[in-house]
Amino acid sequence: MLDPIVAFFQRIFSAIGRGIGMVIAWILWPFVKVANWYRARGWIIKGPIGIVLLLLIGFYSYFVWQTQVWSGFDPDYVNRYNLGQRQQDAGTATTTTPAAGEVAEPAPRTCVRSAIVDVTADLIDFNVNQNAWISSMLLYKLGLFGLDWDKTPWFDNKASFQRGVNQVVRRTAVELVDSLGRVRGTSGINADLQRARGNLQFDEETWYFGSDSLLPKTPTPNYYRTAMADLRKFNASLEACDAIFDGRSDNLIELLDRLANDLGATTAILRERSEFYNNGWFDTRADDRFWFAYGQLYAQYGILSAAGADFEAVIRARGIEPLWTSTISQLRSALRIQPAIISNGREDGWIMPTHLATIGFYMLRVRSNFVEIRDVLAR
Template sequence: MLDPIVAFFQRIFAAIGRGIGMVIAWILWPFMTVANWYRARGWIIKGPIGIALVVLVAFYAYFIWQTQVWSGFNPDYVNAYNLGQRKQDAGTATGGTASATPPAGDLAEPEPKTCVRSAIVDVTADLIDFNVNQNAWISSMLLYKLGLFGLDWDKTPWFDNKASFQRGVNQAVRRTAVELVDALGRVRGTSGINADLQRARGNLQFDEETWYFGSDSLLPKTPTPNYYRTAMADLRKFNASLEACDAIFDGRSDNLIEFLDRITNDIGSTSDIIRKQSEFQNGGWFDTRADDRFWFAYGQLYGYYGILSASGADFEAVIKARGIEPLWKATISQLRSALKIQPAIISNGKEDGWIMPTHLATMGFYILRVRSNLVEMRDVLAR
């Protein structure tokens, strides 16, 4: 009685098996054809082609390794700076001018004057180091630029998360470099622009995807990471000058207000990008651009977590004098909370869905919380 039913299901599973086999055969056919052709050739042809294939495999292995291994990634990286132990704002004098007691018969020489380094500059330079020295800069790697058979990696679910994260960190670094040049690294209206900061800002604005060669020129180019490394060196040079009291860090409240304004606008723009992706492209696990948006926002918050923590040390006197210390600490805590979200696969499901999660909406929620606190602090400072 059950034999016809059993036979029916056997036929179904056999048909499914044949279908899967045909799909696999169709996928493997070009590779088998090339392999058969290769075996039939002589060593004069097989040798160079074999060497080229080995190089290509090694090239892809290096690319996959660099995109999957995130060296130096640490959501608690701010702890290494011990910012809570700082007692003075950036740029304030810490010593010097006093004369040491000289040996008998010698003239007293004043101790060299020293000033407090900028934690903002230190963190910014270290973020650049993290992006281009501790890790390869993915966006300008040749295989990343070539894509998957010509398809941009950003439009696929693979090998693009680290690149998006790095670009997010770089966005925070760029914004900070601009503010250092325009306001923080000079006394507005009475001093010139610091040359080290000016060079750093210019180099950080360089295109993120430049390799050694490009389609627009036959001449070799300087790749993107080299420009960013030069910017890092210029930032460290500025801080060395600041420590020697040969540079300026203007820690006034109006400069902090302007800095918070710029950061608020920056993450507000990212929030809008996430909103549009979440609202109009909610394909769950099948939204291939959701991971790009998520990891860019994550990288941006990762960068601002360190930069705003450093700002709390550089502007400590202003923050305490205006009574926003509890709100400042709450903002830093919210930034750190956002960095706890590290899903293996990014899903952009509907907000009322019950199968696929909505990681973009969650990230957007944290961004808006941080932005709301920044606006509130800015308003308090402006009173």
């Protein structure tokens, strides 16, 4: 009695197998035709084509490696700075206490480096030296047969993450020039910070050549490396007490305002994607949104931790240490979300999760803490 049922399922699976075989044959047909044509040619034609194919294989192997391997990625990277050991604010003259029985000898005057500048420069180094800058790579710009990689599920996560980090780096550079690196109203703009800001505003996608000009160009990573060098130069000047870091509470308020506004803009993008495109694991743009937001949180975690060291006196005087510590803890908690596949399902769905809503929730929590800290500082 089971024979008809067994025969039915055999026919079903046989039909599925034939269908899969037909799809594979359809995909491989152009490659088979090209291979047959190639085998029938002489070495005068085979040689150059083979060299071109080997170069393409090499370029794409490098491209796949760079997009999939994240060198230096560490959600606990802030621990390397030992910010808890800092005893003085950025820009203040260093003080040393002689041991018992020792006579204090005059030492060269030095000042405390800015942790914000150090972290910003290191984030640039992470983006363009420890890793290749994906957005301006030729094969990334060419896309998948002309289709932008951002519109596919592949090879775009690292680029989006890097752009999220870079967005915070750019914002921080602007604040360093406009307020933190000068005494407003009584000092000029620091030249090193000004150059760094200008170079960081350069677009993120320039390669050595472009369609708008036949002349060679300076690629994007070179501009960012120059900005990194200028930031380190500023900190060297600050350490020598030849530059200014203005650690006033109103400057900290302005920095928090800008960071909070950036988080608000990103959560709006996440909300729009989460609300109107519930395609679960098949939403090819959800990963771009997620990893951009993740990169933003990754960089803000470092910048806010550094600001806690540079503005330690202000934070202690206003009694906001618990709130500050809680905000940093929330940033670190958000970095634990590292799904292998980004899903943009419905918020009330039970099969496909909604990673965009999850990371958006963490961003809103952090933003609300920024606003609360800002309100306390403004009183």
